Amino acid sequence: MLPAPVRKYLLTSVASAPEVLEALVEGISATDSVWDVRPYADRFTLREVVAHLADWEPIHKERIERILNEDEPTLPDMDEGQMAIDNDYAHQDPINCLKRYREGRKVVADLLKSLSPEQCERAGIRPPNLGRLDLDQFATFIFAHDGYHLQQAAEYRKG
Template sequence: MNRTTLDALTAFPDQLEAHYAAIPDGFTHWAPPSWEGVPSEALTALEQVCHVRDIEIEGYHVRFHRTLNEDHPTLVSIDTDALVRERAYDTADAAAALAAFRAARARTVALIAGLAPGQFDRTAVFEGYGPLTLRSLVHYLCSHDQQHLAGLQWLLGKIDASRAAVRH
């Protein structure tokens, strides 16, 4: 796997934690009046953290395992909205979610770093993405990370805009 992608995956837990910490007090559950233009799923800051944790564990860990151990499996997408409701993301403990994510990501990075070059060529079909290799899946995970950093930055912009509107 290329070093740039592996380094980005390794750095992401710190980046996620820092971006979440940048959310002002009282705004971790805040939602804008419109989600138009959001670069990630339409999730509050706390929901973003919970989503990233659950997708890492129940999405990507399962997808990597199946791609490595099954012949050309079909990998399912996860219904984010259902998880938000079922797991009551709005009542989650952010510190616990971030810690669980950090541990899960460490397992992900260890798995990827330990793979033989040929294992990255194993194939699957990912619902909504189509045919891919394990290497593709690693890139999609990295892309997913970046979408959620962008989503948190987008929320920060919306929060600031909402505060400015109140002042004027």
């Protein structure tokens, strides 16, 4: 279990990630070409990053709820590339996706903040590469995932 001050910092960071992303893209119109620049063949464009983050919020919520209600449920791995194709990330409205991300994250952050210390010790299994994650570790994973994509957004913004 995380010490209370560490958990507070972690959950504040998880809750504020959409705000940080919005600050990074502030002033970019929905039709600006920066949304569709792909500097690396194996990474999302900025438009796709925002759609990807928005799409993960209901998945995070569902996984947290499963961990709370089931004994160490197996949480299926997701094919992010296939999600991007299935949900047409390349043509998503980034402004709408930012809104979905902000709204979805509020739900997830509020749920994480409501957990008791005992609930934070509940875990799920994330094969193939993450293994057993308790809810504090799951929140840390969300934070790390955000950080990866926020760094990407900052890099794309610089051009």
